[in-house]
Amino acid sequence: MRRLRTWFIAAGTCGGLLAGGILVFGLLDERRNPAPAPQGVVIGQPTCLAPAVLSSLIPVPVLSPEPSVDPLPPPGTIPNDFHPTSAVVCEFMEYTADHGYAVVRQTSRIGNLTAVVEELDRPSAKRPWFGECPTAATIPTPVVWLVNAEGNAVRVAFPVDGMCGNPLPDAYRAIMNLTVQDEQIHKLPRSS
Structure with missing residues (x-):
């Protein structure tokens, strides 16, 4: 019983970390999108x-x-x-x-x-994940x-x-x- 409870706690922790990682990745990926230009006047x-x-x-x-x-x-x-x-x-x-x-x-x-x-x-x-502007x-x-x-x-x-x-x-x-x-x-x- 104790092993089963430990397994559920470990699985829940891993699942929570995975879900948090996916959420953070999604938020960071959105920041790569360039800002849209306004309508020209x-x-x-x-x-x-x-x-x-x-x-x-x-x-x-x-x-x-x-x-x-x-x-x-x-x-x-x-x-x-x-x-x-x-x-x-x-x-x-x-x-x-x-x-x-x-x-x-x-x-x-x-x-x-x-x-x-x-x-x-x-x-x-889109901006790349890694890399620098050369000059x-x-x-x-x-x-x-x-x-x-x-x-x-x-x-x-x-x-x-x-x-x-x-x-x-x-x-x-x-x-x-x-x-x-x-x-x-x-x-x-x-x-x-």
């Missing part, structure tokens, strides 16, 4: 010089030539009723030789926007605006890889392979 026109864009592009603060009147919406998913005809890409290129200015390249691009939308609509990858990117992800025929724009979020949070290569390539129609270079003074 359509605004009047794209900008590469707004303070919110510059702070996400350039590693150090710079002076924006645009006043910070209304905050820009965060990057998000493409609204279903938004039909882009072009893209505006904002890229941090370099600092000037004296490090007093940051150089931002603004390009208007045209091409197969259907492929771009398909790549941007892909889900982000953080030295150049931040570009800011991308999709623009419709009326000139309205939505700032889009890239789907990201699970390891480092970098843009998925196919989405990045789809945008960067669009034909450059117009290019502007902006030199922005660093704020002290």
